[in-house]
Amino acid sequence: MTRQNKQRTLRLFALHEFIQDHFTKSDWIKVAYLTDSLELIEDHPRLLRSLDFKDDDYEGNSLQVLSKLISESSSNLYEIERFVETKKATMNRSIREAPDFISTVQAVAPERVITFAPDVFRIPDKVVESNVLSVMMPFEGRFAGTYAAIRTVCAKLGIECKRADDIWDNSILIQDVFDLIYTSKAVITDFTDRNPNVFYETGVAHTLGKIVIPITQSVGDIPFDLRHHRALTYLPNAEGLLKLETDLEKKLAKVFR
Numbered sequence: 001m002t003r004q005n006k007q008r009t010l011r012l013f014a015l016h017e018f019i020q021d022h023f024t025k026s027d028w029i030k031v032a033y034l035t036d037s038l039e040l041i042e043d044h045p046r047l048l049r050s051l052d053f054k055d056d057d058y059e060g061n062s063l064q065v066l067s068k069l070i071s072e073s074s075s076n077l078y079e080i081e082r083f084v085e086t087k088k089a090t091m092n093r094s095i096r097e098a099p100d101f102i103s104t105v106q107a108v109a110p111e112r113v114i115t116f117a118p119d120v121f122r123i124p125d126k127v128v129e130s131n132v133l134s135v136m137m138p139f140e141g142r143f144a145g146t147y148a149a150i151r152t153v154c155a156k157l158g159i160e161c162k163r164a165d166d167i168w169d170n171s172i173l174i175q176d177v178f179d180l181i182y183t184s185k186a187v188i189t190d191f192t193d194r195n196p197n198v199f200y201e202t203g204v205a206h207t208l209g210k211i212v213i214p215i216t217q218s219v220g221d222i223p224f225d226l227r228h229h230r231a232l233t234y235l236p237n238a239e240g241l242l243k244l245e246t247d248l249e250k251k252l253a254k255v256f257r
Contacts, residue, residue, distance in 0.1 A: 011077060012070055016063050018084055022091070023062070025051060031083055035069055035076040102128050103209025104185045121178040131256065134180045135163045136201040137190035142236065146215075149241040150188060153248045159256055177201055186211040186255050188248075191221045191231070199223065211255055215244065 019027075025048055032041040041047060047065050050058035070077045101109045117123075135150055137143050147163065154161035162184075164177045181187055187205040189198055191214055205212050214231040216222055217240075222231055232251065234244035 008070070008077065011081065012067060015077075015080055015084060016066050018088070019066065020059050020062050022087065023051070027083075027087065031069075031080055034079045034083060035073070037069055037072070037076075040068065041065060100127070102182060104128065104211050105209045118178075121175050124179045124182055126179065126183050128185065129160070129183050130185050131158070132160045132162060132184045133186050133188065133252070133256075134184040135161065135188045135190075136177075136181075136198050136205070137163070137188075138193070138195045138198065139165055143190065143192075145236060145241050146190060146234070146244070149245045150248065153245050153252060156249065157252055157256060159252060178204060181205050181208060181210060184210060186213060186252075188213045188215060190214075191216040191223075192218065194221045194223075202226075213248075213251060213255070215248075 028041050028048060028051070029038075032038040044061065044065055046055075046057060047061045049055075050061050066080070069080065103109075133150075133154060135147060137146065151161050153159075162180055164173060164180055181201065181204055187201075187210050189202045189205065189212060191198060191202075202212060202214075212229070214222060214226065214229050216231050216233055217236060219231065219233060222229075232244060232247045234240045234247075
């Protein structure tokens with residue numbers, strides 16, 4: 001192999017590595033028009049199909065088509081390289097302009113995201129704290145034992161536990177609640193007695209992509225649409241709260257590992 005052919009082959013391999021990871025069906029069609037090879041790409045029996053279905057043979061199909069394109073005309077190599085560089089620049093710009101990713105349910109940002117601007121709250125200039133657990137429950141004295149049990153488990157595991165009444169950063173309580181959910185890794189929601197505020201806060205937590213851990217004194221208090229979530233049940237007595245501590249410790253140890 002001549003030095004020129006070797007360099008050409010290395011350029012082909014570099015293009016293919018990027019293409020197999022980042023090309024969409026639309027990208028292939030654009031390349032087809034740029035290289036006047038629409039028939040080759042659209043009529044290939046497996047290229048676009050294997051891409052659509054994420055089949056294992058896409059890697060080989062894409063290399064085969066790319067090799068044929070480059071072998072047919074030396075100018076095709078330059079056209080495809082130029083197209084790829086433009087796509088890379090667009091991708092880098094999108095990454096720089098991307099908003100903060102605050103979901104703790106998903107490890108990486110999905111391909112499709114939405115941007116929203118809430119009316120009721122301000123988006124806080126804060127980051128997600130990997131060691132913070134927030135608790136959403138009624139601010140009533142009869143839940144003091146429940147909250148104490150949660151805090152006992154958090155202290156044992158080295159987790160920072162917060163409830164909205166523990167902070168006073170804003171003049172409006174709902175803003176403190178939103179800030180707390182926004183910055184937390186996980187959120188405990190106590191559905192006991194079907195408290196409307198807890199329902200509302202659970203919706204906020206789900207919208208922000210937070211890990212939600214439901215607890216309740218009665219499974220019947222959990223909204224039907226949320227019963228696929230495995231809630232931790234407990235009784236508000238000494239034995240029941242001890243059971244809650246045991247169940248929570250197992251759950252939180254996995255979430256905050």
